[in-house]
Amino acid sequence: MNKQNLINKIKQLEGLTHDDRAELINLLNTKKKYGLIWEDKPEVVEEELRTHLPVLREIEEKRILSVDNVPAKVENKKQEQSLLFEEEAGNTNKNLKPESKQLPPNHILIEGDNLHALTALTFTHAGKIDVIYIDPPYNTGNKDFKYNDSYVDKEDSYRHSKWLSFMHKRVEIAMLLLSDKGVIFISINDIEQAQLKIILSELFNENNFVANLVWSNKEGGGSSDSKHFRLKHEYILCYAKNIQNINFKGVEISNRERYTSSDKFENIRGPYYLQKLGMGSIQYSNSLDYEIETPDGTFTTPKLNNSGKKACWRWSKIKFEWGLINEFIEFKKDKNSNWIVYTKQYLNCDNEGNLIERTQRPFGVIDTFSSTQGAKNLEDIGLSKMFNYSKPSALIKYLLDISTHVDTTILDFFAGSGTTLHATMQLNAEDGGNRQCILATNNENNICEEVTYERNRRVIQGYKNSKGTWVNGLKGNNLRYYKIDFVPSTKTELNKRFLAQCSSDLLCIKEDCYNELTESLNFNPVQCKIFTNNKGRYLIVVYHSRKQLEVNEKLINYIKTLDNLSENIRLYAFIPEKETLLEDFAEVADKIEAVPLPEAIYNAYRATFRSLKLDKKEPVGNVAKLEDSENENEIVVITQDEE
DSSP, X not given: OOHHHHHHHHHHOSSOOHHHHHHHHHHHHTOOSSEEEEOOOOOHHHHHTTTEEEEEEEOGXXXXXXXXOSXXXXXXXXXXXXXXXXXXXXXXXTTOOOOOSSOOOEEEEEESOHHXXXXXXXXXXXXXEEEEEEOOOOOOSSSOOEETTEEOOTTOTTHHHHHHHHHXXXXXXXXXXXXXXXXXXXXXXXXXXXXXXXXXXXXXXXXXXXXXXXXXXXXXXXXSSOSSSOBOEEEEEEEESSGGGOOOOOOOGGGOOOOSOSOEEEETTEEEEEEESEEOGGGOOGGGOOOEEOTTSOEEOTTGGGTTSOOEESSOHHHHHHHHHTTOEEEEEOTXXXXXXXXXXXXXXXXXXXXXXXXXXXXXXXXXXXXXXXXXXXXXXXXXXXXXSOOOHHHHHHHHHHHOOSSOEEEESSOTTTHHHHHHHHHHHHHTOOOEEEEEEOOGGGHIIIIIIHHHHHHHHOEEOTTSOEEOOOOSOEEEEEEEEEEEOSOOHHHHHHHHHTOHHHHHHHHTOOEEOTGGGTOOTTTEXXXXXXXXXXXXXXXXXXXXXHHHHHHHHHHHHOOOOSSOEEEEEEOXXXXXXXXXXXXXXXXXXXXXXXXXXXXXXXXXXXHXXXXXXXXXXXXXXXXXXXXXXXXXEEEOOOO
16 A cells, blocks of 8 residues: 555544644654664753753863974984884884975864764854764673763663664764765774664765775784674775765875884885785695795795794795795894795785786775774874774874865764874875864763873874884874853843854854954954954954944954955854844945854754754653663664565
């Protein structure tokens, strides 16, 4: 029976009120044809948005500006490093480009729940984010996922519904932030991968599915989640806002970096690393167990190359002789003076020595980075015991490299240890880019202050690594730290004034304009504020005051003096409508772009509340009590197209 026939039958049913019929028809019309259906579990942080609007407040003492990035004391000058990912002291990074004269990017770190942070960003960055990378909780049941301040364990009957509710809300808001050329990468494992792909196909449209990348964790020890296979991989789901607009650049050889060995070199064929020719006995073959003559005329065997344990070579004798003639073989002595045989793994050649084209489509299987590198990144910075399961910086840098251009805005709202910002700054240093990164994370166990912020502070200002060697900072970066604050959402006149008064930091982020001139120009910061980026961009914010007309007149006279504008001045003022604002500043109308406050903020947040469907949900007074009273089993249904 088709839908219209069912609707006609509902209309003919007796004993139903008009409201009952309307509700049944509405349920029928909103029934999904394809996707997931799950029990929506309300969140405390979601409920807070009914009564309070999030704003951002900068913690100025944590501000890091590029002009302040010279450490007071530099030790071990003779052992200076410039490469943050280097494994060996003394290496030089030939890819780093000299600092340009462009304005340093203003990176943003937001402390607070990411649902609130995303809501605030709908005002500052709607349609402006080019790449989103997130590494959300995998919902393993092993204290990796918190919902309403409680860990969700494997015995929770609503385990998957809670995770789906949690992710759906955040990704739906994140979609509002993506530009028309934007893409999102989400790391995930087998537990929720299938469900996540379905909700992403529903939100983005399955036609905007780009790839389900497989990250083969090269040095991982294998997962205990499967009794039958040793799992050493995760997934990175990629979707586009509009797949017709994306253009992943080819993988340049200089960026196909492999960090599987600390020994990295370069010769006429280009960069390479060394890999032992010997391997264990798991794939033992008599044909691969032969003697090799070493540089001093002695002979070595796979067993000697494997600490006396049974082993064989990876290459046949014929291929070894080919490698020796073509300089693909290298000999080194270990600490016991035993000769170890290595093959040179060139980054621009395959294992047969054939030159790989310098540009090609990125591979769907990523097998060049390992989880141990993520731990090593933190260990090198001195934060190894502060955070577990950090993604390798090189992996995130690779994703950013193939998906961004040099002037891109990047967002990570599950920031964790801050790897995405670290990778962004390193990539900027290598190709002269000016990418901006925005991070959001809560401060549970002081992670935001002591790990996310501290890691990137050290990366910017420089630090002494685990070997005692000084690593130069990436000084051409600004970092600004914000906390989520709240303003009552009821639209009283007092609350409107309060919201406008608290909007300065939001507006600075929105316009990327931070250098305040207010008091130096003899204006009262209670009445208005003036900012510039020192490159011809200006931001003016006018607050409610009894002298607002006088303030406006004074501002008009100041605006008339500005002749170095690179674009129209962004003028935000506490006023009910744009027409009135334009009338007040008619004398300088050709120099301004006028926006009334706080209506602009209300309008932006309204889109978020529509995504969350707060207007259609009953308020929840006590979320914990509601969940305790639920006794039914969880239902997660995959629906299919109707016949």
